[in-house]
Amino acid sequence: MSEDHKHPNYMLIWVILLVLTVLEVAVALAPRYLGDVDGIITITIVLLVGMALVKAGLVAAYFMHLKFEQRNFVIIVSFPLVLACVLVILLLPDVAFG
């Protein structure tokens, strides 16, 4: 068990998650106010997915203690994530030729 590690600052992680959530909503609403700027849809999607991944990473690393586990264990439990990415990539032809 991971009792020997120093406790991460959970409140700090909480604040970061909340700030990211507020930023996400702001980014999602941005196109409505900025109007038809070139490529704004792509930019917002990249920003939103990026922020979601950062939030998910923070939850996994600190709340689920992955940061404090043995490396082999982290590799084993991260493998489904790789499979999930492979799934999405394999489905890309469906998107391109659908």
Add this chain to the structure above:
Amino acid sequence: MSEAAAAAPPDIRKEVLGVTNGKMAMWIFLGSDGMSFMGLIAAYIVLRVNNLDIWPSPGKYLGISLTAFNTFVLICSSVTMVKAFEGALANDVAKLKKYLLLTIMGGAAFLGMQVYEYTHFFTNTHAAEGEAAFRLFLSGIWEGSLVNGHWEFENGGTHVPRSTLFGSTFFVLTAFHGCHVFSGVVYLFFTYLGVCNGRWDKSRIEILGLYWHFVDLVWIVIFTIVYLVETEIGTG
């Protein structure tokens, strides 16, 4: 298990890769569960990208502010869960109980708001008389207006189903996640009962926490792709 037993060192025969077998089992479950979610999310992406021309703006039909608040509640309940685990590590039963209860309340509040959201979509009770409004069903969005207490739709009084995929993908993804939250609340509740009766150990609280944080993590992804990502410049 008594508090003395809870403080006992872990049995080395019950561990692999530095984690207890129970924790390994929960991680394996979370891996497979994550792949289930990923299957649904991948299907959502494919269906949406292939139907961009008829896909409505989520911001127009879904309650972003309510759901953002719901996300906030779920993140807070994740924090109370790690606080509960802190209490468990310190053998502080009062702290453990307090934060477990707060986590249960957070999960229940999330579910309550989801039920409110669904009810609103089915009945749209906030539509003012004569005002254009919508209902969201599995078969899509039905736009119409409320006249004399009943719904009138365009197209000569019949319903106008639009973008049938929008409703079904929305409800399948959010309800599948909602079922996970519900299971989590039940799991939390019985663990809480166990703590009240003195039957608990740190490892079980940690495993419970893993499940709860996973549910939070999945919601972060679903909230982003279902509610926030806009594929057209909305006006709503």
